[in-house]
Amino acid sequence: MIKVIAVTGYKAHELGIFSNKHEAVPYIKGVMKNRLTQLIEEGLEWVVISGQPGVELWTGDAVLELKEHYPVIRLAVLLPFEDQESRWKEPTQEYFHQIINQADFVETVSKRPYENPGQFQACNRFIIEKTDAMLVFYDPEQSGSPEYYLNTAHKYQEYGNEYPILSISFLDVNDYIEELKSNETDWAT
Structure with a gap:
């Protein structure tokens, strides 16, 4: 049973999304909510993200929305280093703070500001070791930042650890989207 899951995926810019008002965001959040709802009904208690803009923050937002119907679900944000958001644009910083201020648990893995990419790797390893599985929004046909996290998860598996990787x-x-359109058509007729 998966009680604690790490969630990651593309950063917003990797998807060509530069605003949370982009038409694709509600669909990505909707897919995440559907998958997480299934997992919650099977016993999921915690969703863990590292607070990266894009799929991770949208998932954090989705978890906060799911809490209305599933008060058992909790959100943990394990940041790779201090002041992670300091170089982001203001709207992204505001969204980040909105999510982490409502999270059930927030901690920084490296207690220092950004120094090198190793801090991301250390955070990924830490999260993988503390979770039961990973849910990743990723398509092998479109490379991107989730590859780093996935490589760490695969290495963890190679050491004999059972660590399911679920994908979207x-x-x-x-x-x-097609299902939503179909439902709208059903209502219109």
């Missing part, structure tokens, strides 16, 4: 792809998002 662009096809899943398209299926979700």
Whole structure:
């Protein structure tokens, strides 16, 4: 049973999304909410993100929305280093603070500001070691930052650790959109 899951995926800019008002964001959040709802109904208690802009923050937002119907679910944000958001644009910083201020647990893995990419790697390893599985929004046909996290998870598996990696792809998002359109058509007729 998966009680604690790490969630990651593309950063917003990797998807060509530069605002949370972009039309794709509600669909990505919707797919995440659907998958997390299934997991919650199977016993999921904690969702862990590192607070990266894009899929991780949208997932954090989705978890906060899910709390209304599933008060058992908790959100943990384990940041790779202090002041992670300091170089982001103001709207992204505001969204980040909105999410972490409502999270159930927030901690920084490295107690220093950014020094090198090793801090991201250390955070990824730490989160993988503290969770039961990973949910990743990633498509092997479109490379991006989730590859680093996935490589760490695969190495963890190679050492004999059972660590399921669940995925969401662009096809899943398209299926979700089609399902919504189908439901709208059903109501209109």
